Amino acid sequence: MILCIIQIQWAKAHGICISGVLSALFCRFSLHPHHKCLGFRETDISLMKQANILRLSYILSDSVWSQVQFWSPFSQTIIGIRFVQCLDEITILLVQIKKMKKEEKAESINKIKLLISESLVWLDKSRRRRLINNEDYQNLYTQFKSLTIS
Numbered sequence: 001m002i003l004c005i006i007q008i009q010w011a012k013a014h015g016i017c018i019s020g021v022l023s024a025l026f027c028r029f030s031l032h033p034h035h036k037c038l039g040f041r042e043t044d045i046s047l048m049k050q051a052n053i054l055r056l057s058y059i060l061s062d063s064v065w066s067q068v069q070f071w072s073p074f075s076q077t078i079i080g081i082r083f084v085q086c087l088d089e090i091t092i093l094l095v096q097i098k099k100m101k102k103e104e105k106a107e108s109i110n111k112i113k114l115l116i117s118e119s120l121v122w123l124d125k126s127r128r129r130r131l132i133n134n135e136d137y138q139n140l141y142t143q144f145k146s147l148t149i150s
Contacts, residue, residue: 054094056147061087063140067132075131083122086115090147120144 064087068080093108093115100108123144127137 050094050098053147054091056143057087057091057094060140060143060147061091063143067126067136071131075129079122079125079129079131083119083126086119086122090115090119116144116147 065084071080090112093112097105097108126132
């Protein structure tokens with residue numbers, strides 16, 4: 001239950017509509033026959049996945065921002081700006097995707113996948129050029145791999 005409260009507080013702090021998150025959290029206790037998989041309806045599971053992906057994109061974006069701000073101006077210009085822009089664009093597209101039509105959603109999902117791939121390239125360049133240490137690289141890489149968009 002504490003985890004639920006933390007997720008709700010995080011959603012409120014980031015201006016995310018929590019009605020879907022709340023319905024997903026509370027419907028799990030329901031015993032309606034149309035509920036599947038631990039009491040969640042499919043749409044509620046989808047909302048939970050979307051909220052987790054959005055949360056993770058915010059965390060990644062902020063983590064990279066906190067790293068890049070301490071780089072030299074040259075490194076910030078060559079790698080840092082585009083790296084942060086990719087991650088911010090992913091977050092923006094994830095927020096906007098809720099309001100899109102089906103065709104637009106597919107196009108945006110493909111763009112998000114391309115941006116994730118580009119971000120991984122910038123992450124690798126940052127490591128190879130010794131702008132981030134191996135521990136930070138592994139941490140960010142693991143977070144990127146858990147950012148799955150279907």
